[in-house]
Amino acid sequence: MSPPQENGERHDHEHLVALQEGGRRADGALPIEQYSALGEGRSVALSGCDGSIDWWCAPNVDSKPLFDRLLDADQGGYFSIAPVEPFTAQRHYLTESNVLVTTFTTASGRASLTESLNSGNAGRLPWCELARRIDGLKGTVRFAVRMRPSTRGQSASPYCSKVGQHTVFHVERLLGLAVHHPALPLQWSDEGATGECLVAPGQRVTIALVVGEDEPLVAPSVEEVDGRIDLTDREWKDWARNVAYDGWDRATFVRSTLALKLLLYSPSGAIAAAATTSLPERIGGSKNYDYRYAWVRDAGYTIQAFLAAGLEAESKAAFTWLLKQLRRHGAQVVFTLDGERVPPVTELAVPGYRSTQPVVRGNLAGDQHQHGIYGDIFETAYCFVASGNVLDGASAELLARLADLCADHWRAADSGIWELPELQHYTMSKISCWQALARAVELADQGQLPTTCRDRWQRERDRISTWIDTHCWSESLQAFEMYPGSGKLDAALALAVRFRFDGRGRLLQTLHAIDRELGRDGFHYRYSGMAQEEGCFIACSYWMAEAYARLGYRDDARQRVDALNAALGRCQGVLSEMVDPATGDYLGNTPQGLSHLAQVMAMATIADTLDCP
Secondary structure, three states, X not given: OOOOOOOOOOEEEEEEEEEOOOOOOEOOEOOHHHEEEEEOOOOEEEEEOOOEEEEEEOOOOOOOEEEOOOOOOOOOOEEEEEEOOOEEEEEEEEOOOOOEEEEEEOOOEEEEEEEEEOEEOOEEOOXXXXXXEEEEEEEOEEEEEEEEOOOXXXXXXXXXXXXXXXXXXXXXXXXXXXXXXXXXXXEEEOOEEEEEEEEOEOOEEEEEEEEEEOOXXXXXXXXXXXXXXXXXXXXXXXXXXXXXXXXXXXXXXHHHHHHHXXXXXXXXXXXXXXXXXXXXXXXXXXOXXXXXXXXXXXXXXXXXXXXXXXXXXXXXXXXXXXXXXXXXXXXXXXXXXOOXXXXXXXXXXXXXXXXXXXXXEOOHHHHOOOOHHHHHHHHHHHHHHHOOOOOOHHHHHHHHHHHHHHHHHOOOOEOOOOOOOOOEXXXXXXHHHHHHHHHHHHHHHOOOOOOOOHHHHHHHHHHHHHHHHHHOEEOOOOEEOOOOOOOOOEHHHHHHHHOOOOOHHHHHHHHHHXXXXXXXXXXXXXXXXXXXXXXXXXXXXXXXXXXHHHOOOHHHHHHHHHHHHHHOHHHOOOOOOEEOOOOXXXXXXXXXXXXXXXXXXXXXXXXXXXXXX
């Protein structure tokens, strides 16, 4: 492929970022919204708009990091390619692709940096290949290259060694090498590698890192690596063509499904909640969590979103993984990407993003029970069947046992959708139990589940509905409250509309109350009292829009989604967990699956493209 021209391929979600020398980073860190994601179905790298890859856990998304300057501004690992002169940067993803292009403009010229976590002819490569291509466009631009592996919070001491003709770098059990063009000579030390290159129009310099863990390392030629950048772009485009969405703003919808695809861990079929750990929900706060695990909730919502996008292969793989883990472990909230129990939380000796601690590995949700998993599982099964698919006998028996568990246990308190330490009778949890039994009855009536306990499920469903109407409605709030007697609102109750919970009038009043009390400039806090502790939860605002659409206010819902998409368009379509409503700054882990899932479902609902009602 010849070097790109300035008037090349059409693209989407372009964003101009002016970067002055010495003023790019606050507290040593880029704003979260100035990172874009690369991935290949096994790992995810975050590339900053200043040319620095500051986060990459390899070979897997939940591995220890090779690059972690995102959480350790002074001592963390990174891989930077940037002009030596002051510059501005303009970046975009190639159309319907996860291949990223950044165009740097300096006083002396203009050049582009194309980045990809490469795939092969048969799909994902059996090694990790992070490829970065520099093309001269106008004048001349001199680039500085620096690659510094992570010390992993001073728990590892990287070093390099000469093996045959290759210089190999090591970080504990991980090893890698740099494949690069002769025009980019590298100087190696145990601290990593440095180099410079000069490009003019028509000149190309490519460099890639090839890494693996406890396995032999392939050493491809730079020509092979460069060709795979283009191959990877074509593979992403071929995949995106299968996204069955013909509603408005297809570019945004497809971009969101591409972000979700990055979180689909192809070795097992699991869905990672996000690609990072410990990005704070408020700068200086303490709500920092590791989201590199697979929640039943997120897996269920992802399967529904993939079904909405017509992506049956991904839906089936994720659903099969989910059922397998439930069969092995029972009704757990969250699993590792390999389907094991999530480890307890360990704090790491790392300063954190903008010095916000703690930095953690593991998640407390592994020891919680949340009634919401019952509703998530049965809604997923229902949507899978509604798309024309059939449940096998073993899966039907598993679901019937889970319905029995739900019918027995719905009266107990739990941790709720927000995974709170205080056990309560959360309204949303009770609605989720109602949802599970309602879908179980419907699946039994369709012949998809055994009917032995069908009547019992129906009676318990009705009991739950009566309990909610009796105990969870607040006359003073004119809304369903977070839990009986709390006097608090919960934005997650917008999902009750999707779940088809009875009572249109009360649900609409609850939406109005959430807008009044939890809404801020088009965004929404998760529940009452969170304004001082965290940002607005992006998914909640899309859930609200979807709920209004399902209640018949489609025009209002579309206006809400258009406004959200515009406000969140600063990161080439990549969404984090939260946003500061005052500044628009991203907060929390990124890319955040739940945010993208909510966006996809809201747009599909408004465009009326769902098979599942």
